[in-house]
Amino acid sequence: MRTAPLAALALVTALPAAAQEVTVRHGISPFGELKYPPDFPHFEYVNPDAPQGGTLSFRGTGASRTFDSLNPFILKGEPAQGLERLYDTLLAPSLDEPGAAYGLIAETVEYPEDRSWAIFNLRPEARFTDGESLTAEDVVFTFEALKEHGMPWYRITLADVETVEALDPHRVRFTFREGAATRDLAAEVGSIEILPAHYYAEVPFEESTLDPPVGSGGFEVAEVSPGRSITYCRTDEYWGAELPVNVGKDNFDCVVYEYFGDNTAAFEALKVGEYLFHEEFTSALWATAYDFPAVERGWIKRETLPDGRPSGAQGFWFNLRREKFADPRVREAIALMFNFEWANQTLFHGLYERTDSFWENSELEAEGLPEGDELALLEEYRDQLPEAVFTEPAYSPPVSSLSQTDRRALREGSRLLDAAGWTVGEDGLRRNAQGEVLRVEMVDDSPAFERIALPFIGNLRALGIDATHTLIDPAQMQERQEVFDYDIAIGRLVMQLSPSVELRSLFGSEGADNPGTLNLAGVADPVVDALIERIIQAESRGELVTRVRALDRVLRAKHIWVPNWYKGSHFLAYWDVFGRPEEKPPYDRGDDFWWWDEEKYQSLRAEGALR
Structure with a gap:
């Protein structure tokens, strides 16, 4: 295994007094500490001796449950799942350290104390899949192309990157905007896939295109059946296979994503082994449908594995760009009509818990009344915040009765709407002073979600709201979400353990009106913007946690969504043909470190379970 000399990996260079000391390291983390030393052989959560071979197959997912593009970097088209396997990044994340990353394409990273710039020293042996050398010019091209033509997320994320310069073929310097919060910027640019300039010439x-692109990673597109399946296979001679960050990872020769028109067809395919690994997200299926022969005979294993990450912000998102949702009392009243307790008992078999925080299942969740440093931070914005932020515990939805329509919630919702100026007319519908009916449309592309949405719609109608649930096809859903053409959208935001610049796209004003961002609610609030910047500027883990809790508390007080549910675990069903490490990484599902067990596979074949 190739390792660089220790002296090259953990160096602090003394410069003249007027200059800052420059650190040269084998990795980087938000607050300086790294778990793994310069000469680490591999991450602790992998099996360095894992066998190589076999095929791992998943169900393909995505907004449209299909794909028509192999370009994941732009708005056009619906990209296939798994395209990240084609590309390497300058740094690779550690999945047992929040925010830490270690050298992949880059052997080392240099930065001054204030992190106002970063130089990545590229490994001379780095190659693209067509054999061409990967150089600093490719890094420069990548960031220029993404900022100019990439999805809006890139433009927002890279806003603080002032220049990218190739200092020589294997050294590239990022200079960050003066005044920017620089704590995470080196790691952020280090996490972006590097593209080949010569190919895009x-x-x-x-x-968008369905032609397999040239990549920088260990896999290539081997076979494409548009909208039906895509297969990635390992390159014959991947230059980075023995790097410490890659040891024990990507042990399968090929990875396949099979696409199906609906959940029923996909589930039937799992039963007969058309794909081999599945994470179940439907509680009713998990509770009642796994009694088919392959499970009963032990051919398919079922497991519930803990998930140490924030559980994700799943909910019904109000589009605050629409005037009818301007008053938070309207939003709160609507949210009261979602009866989680009834849904959990009746529809979910009691498998879920109610979400109340955007960082549920983590230390970042706000709880109780603000105090200490969190209170001091919020006091700076007291005149711009609701008094309830200071006088009441962080908002959590009230517990509803087990009747589908909770009468107490209905009365409180009526009171809130009356106070907001939406009163009930003779026809039972609510109107404002201008005589406009309060109409609310929920759009969705999943027939399976109707059983959850329709009782909610029924409760809204009982409140006097002209509520509808519109089922559209996945392509329409993707387009409408990209341009924010909805009253209420159903969505889940994946939240980070060490939040940073991605918050600008999720909740910042800049993301509110940029098509293609993930600011589903259209939040555009100066206090939220200020708290996001304070999070990005945090100088310690303790500061970060305090500031994220403050943001969580403020967002919850604004009632920008109807929070749904979480489980803090993975429901996995997989054919018993795999091996895996003894311990999964705490902050990942871990299947990138599994391997093919040929003996198990042959045993199932002998029993007639698999072809």
Whole structure:
């Protein structure tokens, strides 16, 4: 295994007094500490001796449950799942350290104390899958192309990158905007996939395509059946296979994503082994449908594995860009009509818990009354915040009765709407002073979600709201979500253990009106913007936690969504043909470190379970 000399990996260079000391390290983390030393052989959560071979297959997912593009970097088209396997990044994340990353394409990273710039020293042996060398010019091209033509997320994330310069073929310097919060910027740019400049000199970057691209990672596209399946297989001679960050990872020769028109067809395919690994997200299926022969005979294993990450912000998101949702009392009244307790007992078999925080299942969740440093931070914005932020515990939805329509919630919702100026007319519908009916449309592309949405719609109608649930096809759903054409959208935001610049796209004003961002609610609030910047500027883990809790508390007080549910675990069903490490990484599902067990596979074949 190739390792760099220790002296090159953990160096602090003394510069003249007027200059800052420059650190040269084998990795980087938000607050300086790294778990793994310069000469670490591999991450602790992998099996360095894992066998190589076999095929791992999943069900393909995505907004449209299909795909028509192999370009995941632009708005055009619906990209196939798994395209990240084609590309390497400058740094690779550690999945047992929040925010830490270690050298992949980059052997080391240099930065001054204030992190106002970063130089990545590239490994000379780095290659693209067509054999061409990967150089600093490719890094420069990547960031220029993403800022100019990439999805809006890139433009927002890279807003603080002032320049990217190739200092020589294997050194690239990022200079960050003066005044920017620089704590996470080196790691952020280190996490972006590197693209080949020579390939895109001939191929238009800004167009979607089904032609397999040239990548920088260990996999290539082996087979494409548009909208039906895509297969990735390992390159014959991947230059980075023996790097410490890659040892024990990507042990399968090929990875396949099989696409199905609906959940029923996908589930039937799992039963007969058309794909081999599945995470179940439907509680009713998990509770009642896994009694088929392959499970009963032990061919398919079922497991519930803990998930140490924030559980994700799953909910019904109000579109605050629409005037009818301007008053938070309207939003709160609507949210009261979602009866989680009834749904959990009746529809979910009691498998879920109610979400109340955007960082549920983590130390970042706000709880109780603000105090200490969190209170001091919020006091700076007291005149711009609701008094309830200071006088009441962080908002949690009230517990409803087990009747589908909770009468107490209905009375409180009526009171809130009356106070907001939406009163009930003779026809039972609520109107404002201008005579406009309060109409609310929920759009969705999942027939399976109707059983959850329709009781909610029924409760809204009981409140006097002209509420509808519109089922549209996945392509329409993707388009409407990208341009924010909805009253209420159903969605789940994946939240980070060490939140940073991605918050600008999720909740910042800049993301509110940029098509293609994930600011589903259209939050555009100066206090939220200020708290996001304070989070990005945090200088310790303790400061970060305090500031995220403050943001969580403020967002919850604004009633920008109807929080749904979480479980803090993975429901996995997989054919018994795999091996895996003894311990999973705490902050990942861990299947990237599983391997093919040929003996198990042959045993199932002998029993007639698999072809």
